[in-house]
Amino acid sequence: MSSFEDGPRQANRWTDAHAGSPVLVVEDERELAEEIRLELQASGHQVQLSETVDDGLRAARSGAAVLVIDRMLHGEDGLSIIETLRGEGNATPALVISALSSVDERINGLKAGGDDYLVKPFDIRELTARVEALLRRGGDARQTRLQVGALEMDLVERTVQRDGKLIDLLPREFALLEYFMRRPDRIVTRAMLLEDVWNFKFMAQTNVVDVQVGNLRRKLDPSGGRRFIVNIRAVGFKLNADT
Structure with a gap:
């Protein structure tokens, strides 16, 4: 049985039609x-x-x-x-x-x-x-594929390719890259990542963002370069769209 049938519980309908998402x-x-x-x-x-x-x-x-x-x-x-x-x-x-x-x-x-x-x-x-x-991920949540330059992400198969080659990412790395790929060429702060990817609701004193971004960079570009994700001094990071 869908939803509730007693009191305010209306089966198979939105319970507050004038509200938001x-x-x-x-x-x-x-x-x-x-x-x-x-x-x-x-x-x-x-x-x-x-x-x-x-x-x-x-x-x-x-x-x-x-x-x-x-x-x-x-x-x-x-x-x-x-x-x-x-x-x-x-x-x-x-x-x-x-x-x-x-x-x-x-x-x-x-x-x-x-x-x-x-x-x-x-x-x-x-x-x-x-x-x-x-x-807050935005209106493109129903996309099944994301592509930014040489990077392609399949949200159904949960796979990532760089220049046509598969990259093995851990779940958190996948979520982190997805966040960047939904915001190409946009500055992303550490606070944004802590809140939206790690679900931290306060400014924790932690280097987890820098560590995970570093791990992700090494997998995206094993040569050691920063072809994809670059630092924005004193602000955060940015995923280059032209890669």
């Missing part, structure tokens, strides 16, 4: 689903609720700006929704939520096509922040 929440724990709905609506989003894999897949195909999908739905794995959508060329950003907290499970969620993974229990405000980070 539509978010589909596929969660069979009704109390949690309702809490998520109320928080997202308070932030100005339209929200649709579904409880099963089948209903969630149908709702996702009908259109949403972001998906929030629980791993376990009445004994079925919610990742099957994302895998099916990606196989159909649908690249709608998806946040996976789950009580499965191991590194392997999080990697499975990302490999299935998920864009982010949030472990239960979580602060509902963090979920909203992550949803909004996915929304």
Whole structure:
């Protein structure tokens, strides 16, 4: 059964038609689903609720700006929704939520096509922040391929090629490069990367951005040059469009 049938829970329709970006929440724990709905609506989003894999897949195909999908739905794995959508060329950003907290499970969620993974229990405000980070990726979220110069990214197959040759990237490196490729020739600050790629909501004293950018550079250009990602002194980084 999709959504809720009692009180304000309207089946298979957006619960706040005048609000902003539509978010589909596929969660069979009704109390949690309702809490998520109320928080997202308070932030100005339209929200649709579904409880099963089948209903969630149908709702996702009908259109949403972001998906929030629980791993376990009445004994079925919610990742099957994302895998099916990606196989159909649908690249709608998806946040996976789950009580499965191991590194392997999080990697499975990302490999299935998920864009982010949030472990239960979580602060509902963090979920909203992550949803909004996915929304900030821009209007090209449904693209299945990105190309900037010699770099080509397949968002369905989760592959990257440089000059036609495959590059093996870890999930975080893939997300980092995707962020750059959606903003070619635009300056990207460390604060932007911490917030949108790492989901940090405060200025942490960390060199994680520089370390990961360095790792990504070495994979994009093993020669040691900086053909693709360049430093912008005292500001951040930029992906060159003419490479």
